[in-house]
Amino acid sequence: MEQGIFIFLALITVTSAWYVAASQNLVRCVFMFFVTLFSVAGLYVFALADFVAITQIVIYVGGVLVLMLFTFMLSSKETLEKMEDKKA
Numbered sequence: 001m002e003q004g005i006f007i008f009l010a011l012i013t014v015t016s017a018w019y020v021a022a023s024q025n026l027v028r029c030v031f032m033f034f035v036t037l038f039s040v041a042g043l044y045v046f047a048l049a050d051f052v053a054i055t056q057i058v059i060y061v062g063g064v065l066v067l068m069l070f071t072f073m074l075s076s077k078e079t080l081e082k083m084e085d086k087k088a
Contacts, residue, residue: 012035012042016032017032037057
C-alpha cells in the first residue's frame with residue numbers, strides 16, 4: 001500500500017514536471033507547475049517531513065505560483081504573443 005502511494009505520487013510529479021518543460025501553452029504550464037509542487041509536497045508528507053511539506057505549499061504554491069498567475073493575467077495579449085514569437 002505504501003509503495004503504491006509513493007509510486008503514484010512520483011509518477012504524478014515526473015509526468016507533470018515533464019509537461020511543464022514540454023508545454024507551449026503558458027496557462028497549462030502554470031497549472032501543471034501547481035500540480036508538480038503539490039505532488040512534491042505530498043512526497044514530503046509521505047516521507048514524514050511535515051514541516052517541509054507545509055513550507056513547500058506556503059512558499060512555493062502560495063507565493064511564487066500566485067505571483068506567476070497574476071503576471072500572466074495582468075500582462076497584455078500582445079506581450080504574450082511577442083514572448084511566444086521569440087520562442088519560435
